Amino acid sequence: MNYTLIVLLAYAVVMFGATVLMTKKEGNVERFCVGNRDIGWGISALSIAATWIWAPALFTSTENAYTKGFAGLFWFLVPNVLCLILFIPFAKRIREEMPEGITLSGYMHEKYRSGSVKNIYLLQLGALSVLSTGVQLLAGSKILSMLTGIPFTAMTVIMAAIAFSYSQFSGIRASILTDAIQMVFMLAASIGFVAFGVKNGGELETLLTGLRGATGDAGGLFSASGLEIFLGFGLPTTIGLISGPFGDQCFWQRAFCVKKDRIGRAFLVGALLFGIVPLSMGILGFIGAGMGYVAVDTGVVNFELISTLFPAWAVIPFLFMIISGLLSTIDSNLCAVSSLTTDIFRKNTMGKTKLSMILLLAAGIVVANIPGLTVTHLFLMYGTLRASTLLPTVLTLKGVRLAPQGIVAGVISAMLIGLPVFGYGNIKGIAICKTAGSLLTVILSGAVALAVTRKRGEDHG
Secondary structure, three states: OOHHHHHHHHHHHHHHHHHHHHOOOOOOHHHHHHOOOOEOHHHHHHHHHHHHOOHHHHHHHHHHHHHHHHHHHHHHHHHHHHHHHHOHHHHHHHHHHOOOOOOHHHHHHHHHOOHHHHHHHHHHHHHHHHHHHHHHHHHHHHHHHHHHOOOHHHHHHHHHHHHHHHHHHHOHHHHHHHHHHHHHHHHHHHHHHHHHHHHHOOHHHHHHHHOOOOOOOOOOOOOHHHHHHHHHHHHHHHHHHHOOHHHOHHHHHHHHHEOHHHHHHHHHHHHHHHHHHHHHHHHHHHHHHHOOOOOOOHHHHHHHHHHHHOOHHHHHHHHHHHHHHHHHHHHHHHHHHHHHHHHHOOOOOHHHHHHHHHHHHHHHHHHHOOOOOOHHHHHHHHHHHHHHHHHHHHHHHOOOOOOHHHHHHHHHHHHHHHHHHHHHHHHHOOHHHHHHHHHHHHHHHHHHHHHHHHHHHHHHO
16 A cells, blocks of 8 residues: 555544544534633644644745745744734634624624624625635645645545544634644654754755755845845735734634633743644755755645655655645534624524534535636735735724724725736736735725724714
């Protein structure tokens, strides 16, 4: 049997076995979505870190370090860590204001008593889950299909089925438990790869040379190439990432799950643990660039480097790490979508909850199989989508009372104007369009919401 298939089978057995042995099958919708709201900060931190390790954290970190040097990795790593830390006061605030809450859309509905506000948030949160699931399936199936010989489409179905198998058993508890197991393994593997890579790839001198990237001119943040990297990649990426947790139900769901007085600690430790993995993958990219390695496909240069620099057996823990990172996000998305059903159906049932998980996977498989779609393009696109609700959410949690009509108009404006501008710049590789699209997506939602709120206040005055 192909060793990659053995790794995939081992992953499925370990995660399903751990779920069955260490959690109970859940039949109550609320407990399926948020447990008993008393999950410890340690296991929650591991889960938060694993959930945030989507496909780009494993592949794009190495690719950026290899092609764009220190500047490329910096503008990928720092916003990724910072966004989880900036999220902490808002996670605490939503739990204080709505201690029995489950979703961000439910919170916004309770604050404004507006079905339109709830629905626009459901649209954004649901679409994000679909696109996020699609990018995990795309990235994972690309490399696994190549290694196993199994057709790409079939591999997307296999990965989706594995994530569903344990997620549907006990919901959020299964997701958090398996996330923690996955994260412990990813930390051990990534640190081990760096130690071996530095030792066998030319040591410190090679690493320092690699900070300038494969082209040799991308080492400084404020050099000409560094500023170009910032405008073309760093700025739009930062905007998308800073808004990341705010537009992702996975993280609001965990804010409602963890012990109330441990929310800050869980997210802070989760952010720091997360940072170790893309940093490690980035260091591999520096080593490859420093030693003059010529990548066949920069999108999977980490796999190429491990296959080249390491013993043959090292591919096995790397594959387990990749599968863990990808499926940890998919199972979190499954739980996130299941929680959104509490805002869709008045009389929700476990049947409807699990059906939503199946529909998410079906949609994700369709997205992953769109011809010509790349991981980086999709990552930047859904990163921008998350920004469309950032300012209305932050303003509301800060105590600003917006007009419901303003929120809806603002989010729609951001989606209809900001996203297309960004999408055009992304496809054509035009940096100014990508940056303008990202800024428009963030600013329009808040500016329009405030303008409509002020206008309605004047009219009523």
